[in-house]
Amino acid sequence: MTTQLHASTIDPRDPDVRSDAERLASRLDGGSPVEAALRSMLNDVAGGSRVVILRVEDEVTPSQAAELLGVTRQYVDRLCEDEVLPFRRLPESRHRRIRVQDVVDVATERERRRTGGDAIRAALGA
Incomplete structure (x- = not known):
């Protein structure tokens, strides 16, 4: 294909x-x-919103990954260094590329944890 x-x-x-x-x-x-x-x-x-369509096998820069996640590029660098967000280096370079699927996976996990925390706080506050 x-x-x-x-x-x-x-x-x-x-x-x-x-x-x-x-x-x-x-x-x-x-x-x-x-x-x-x-x-x-x-x-x-x-409705006037901007929409981005990416294939899961596409790769993005750390800055683009940060924009997709709604975090800073420095935070994405930390996720890469902590091996939370897989990446590859460009040949003979320090520049990183991150698969869109990996960014989506991290975003899904962050959302799952956030909603879990919200549910716990709601149960404790009730």
Whole structure:
């Protein structure tokens, strides 16, 4: 299977882009997971949100990983050093690349821990 990199930018501030996204979202009426994901993405664009689509096998820089996680780049560096976030170094370089799937896994674990902590606090406060 060949992976083809396609990168394009659409401006959700553009009224035509928002209108197109809303029109396309309304045409997706099935209940499949793919249609639900596309409909959600299109509704976000129609509402003016920026959306990023990445393949799980794609790689990002530590700065991009930090942006995806909503943390600082220094925190991502610490996650890499502590072997929480796997990475690879570019040949003959100190620069790191991190698989998107690994970033998603860390984000999922962080969310799981946060919601668990919230549940414990709620139970103790009740």
